[in-house]
Amino acid sequence: MASFVEFDQVTKAFDTGDGVMTAVDEMSFDLDRGEFLAIVGPSGCGKSTLLLALAGLTQPTTGQVRVAGRPILEPYTDLGIVFQGAELLPWRTALQNVMLQAEIRRGSKRESEARARELLAQVGLGGFEDRYPDELSGGMQQRVSLCRALLHDPEILVMDEPFGALDALTRDQIQIDLQHLWMERRKTVVFVTHSIDEAVFLADRVLVFSPRPARIAADFRVSLDRPRHLSARATPEFAGLVGEIREVFENLGVLTEERT
Amino acid sequence: MTSTDQRKKPATASTGTRARRRRPLRSRIADGVLPLILVVVIVAVWQAMVSFGGVKEYVLPAPGAVVKKMFSDFGTFADQSVPTIIAIFVGFALAIVVALPIAVAMVYSSVVRRAVYPLLIVAQVVPKVAIAPLFIIWFGFGQLPKVLMVALICFFPVVIDSMVGFRAARPESLMLVRSMGASRWQAFWKVRWPWAVPSIFAGVKVGITLAVVGAVVAEFVGADTGLGVLLITARGDMDSLTVFASVAWLTVIGAVLFGVVELLERVLVPRRGGRRSFEASGSL
DSSP, X not given: OOOSEEEEEEEEEEEOSSSEEEXXXXXXXXXXXTOEEEEEOOTTSXXXXXXXXXXXXXXXXXXXXXXXXXXXXXXXXXXXXXXXXXXXXXXXXXXXXXXXXXXXXXXXXXXHHHHXXXXXXXXXXXXXXXXXXXXXXXXXXXXXXXXXXXXXOOSEEEEESTXXXXXXXXXXXXXXXXXXXXXXHOOEEXXXXXXXHHHHHHOSEEEEEOSSSBOEEEEEEOOOOSSOOGGGGGSHHHHHHHHHHHHHHHHHTSSOSOOO | OHHHHHHHHHHHHSOSHHHHHTOOHHHHHHHHHHHHHHHHHHHHHHHHHHHXXXXXXXXXXXXXXXXXXXXXXXXXXXXXXXXXXXXXXXHHHHHHHHHHHHHHHHHHOHHHHHHHHHHHHHHHHSOHHHHHHHHHHHHTTSSHHHHHHHHHHHHHHHHHHHHHHHTOSOHHHHHHHHHTTOOHHHHIIIIIHHHHHHHHHHHHHHHHHHHHHHHHHHHHHSOSSSHHHHHHXXXXXXXXXXXXXXXXXXXXXXXXXXXXXXXXXXXXXXXOOOOOOHHHHHOO
């Protein structure tokens, strides 16, 4: 049986004026339902492009993305997105921002509002429902954004460097919260990040991308027990895996000790 | 008391919105009093020039006389204000009604943008006052040429600022609503429009001040009624008092219209935060 999400020979090229720039070159990989996949790779290697292709917000130049066997040819709506910026609408309160999801989908207002409040409470934002985004810290804003992405209980959660702009402590906490939410729901997650630590901590599987045009340089399974605690980072398994991934980047020339 | 002084210092030094919102009463009173003092000084100098400087009334009437004239001839000024105000309203409304769809079209279609934008610039560079006589030839001495002049003169700032506003929405926000299955219509009303409103109002505020200019210019060039007509006729009679009083009433009209737009803005512009509270932003 075919996998839940299939990237099949996906190529994305942009016409930049002075020639064609290939961001992603014949990329193929599959995801099982309920799998948490992290993608790490250098900046500008086309990771975000892949996410947008999965969401149907951009079309591959050649190749296909399929979900449950159906090719994605238009915006795929059974999916939640979290961008690097929280992308909250500044004139809406936290609750209203989460409710945007329901308003556009025209679901039952009372039901989704109860759900929105419950989600906000789960990420520690109970009591902050009526705050406006500029009254919330960066971490809180990103939590609201996460609630918005989960409100309609989507099959797939797509996260594009969601915690990249947060400070280290906030980041640790939000990773724990995300793991908790994921373990309750077991959604299929595609999580793009620059941080090897973050990828290993959160994911079942880590794909390492090469610099542009992106290819899959390595594919690691992470079989650490869940729930993973922050202390897991100190374990030899964790450190070993992080080291292996770093080595892949060193071999790719992305990381180097010597500068000439 | 040293302790309060110490507490005050970091409070005023701390950046931002709170400091601006809760300014000391003294400074807020100063905001009202300072310009008032300046006005009093200017009026006093003006009065002195007339009373002691030997300036003739047909050159510069005394401020008191102007104010008296404004109200003693109130009936005439009111009668003549009506067609001017109507021209401003209709012309201004026309400009907005035409400018908004054009701005939207320019944002959604690059073909429209590339076709229309250069034309807009050229049209703006043409001195509109110079084509006012043409309007008289085409449309006569009634309200129509005035309305068109008003519309023409305030169209440009409205269309340009609206376009800027409709492009202000972040692409990620638009992607998000598309992935929620939003129609173009929903994406427009839920995201693009609220982002655009503050910018649209910036254009509308510039527009409303220009609208008064447009109406008066059209009345100068040729019209049968209006404050501009009254003004130009009085000038012919060397009746400076009426000229000054007309200018004063035009200023009042302009200020009131601007105030109305500001009031509308306050009602319509979506609230963008405000009560920033430190216990909220400090914890995480």
